[in-house]
Amino acid sequence: MAKRKLQSNAHSKHLILYHLIFVAKYRRKIFANKSFGEDLKNEFVAISNKYDFSIDTIDLDYSKPDHIHILVRSIPSLSPAQIVRVLKQEANVWAWKNYETYLKTFYWKSHHLFTRGYYCGSVGNVSAQQVAEYLETQGRNDIC
Secondary structure: OOOOOOEEOOOOEEOEEEEEEEEEHHHOOHHHOHHHHHHHHHHHHHHHHOOOOEEEEEEEOOOOOOEEEEEEEEOOOOOHHHHHHHHHHHHHHHHHHHOHHHHHOOOOOOOOOEOOOOEEEEEOHHHHHHHHHHHHHOOOOOOO
16 A cells, blocks of 8 residues: 555645544444445445545454444544544434334334444554555454
């Protein structure tokens, strides 16, 4: 994977990457359905296209289908909490609108998809490649 290029705004150059992990509510194995998982990944990309951040890498480990990894490229004026709020809220609404029957097999009362919490780690340019490789190969080795 090539070294990532800096982004430019009017008065700044930056490379801001966040490694996000969202966990399914109650650790339900909702991503075991590959169709749902792939559609959700596409929806995350569509959501990011509407805002000032982009999805650099996104992947699901189908051997552990209760969480999703996302590598997000952002701008300085957006906080990780703002990005997480937008992604979780809009993905939740989309998922319940398009996969309600499927999701009702996991969630009986609430219409939540993810837990309240999340993991967010900032990633440097050198280690971003390592994170992306990890995301692309997770579940295919015995190391993690």
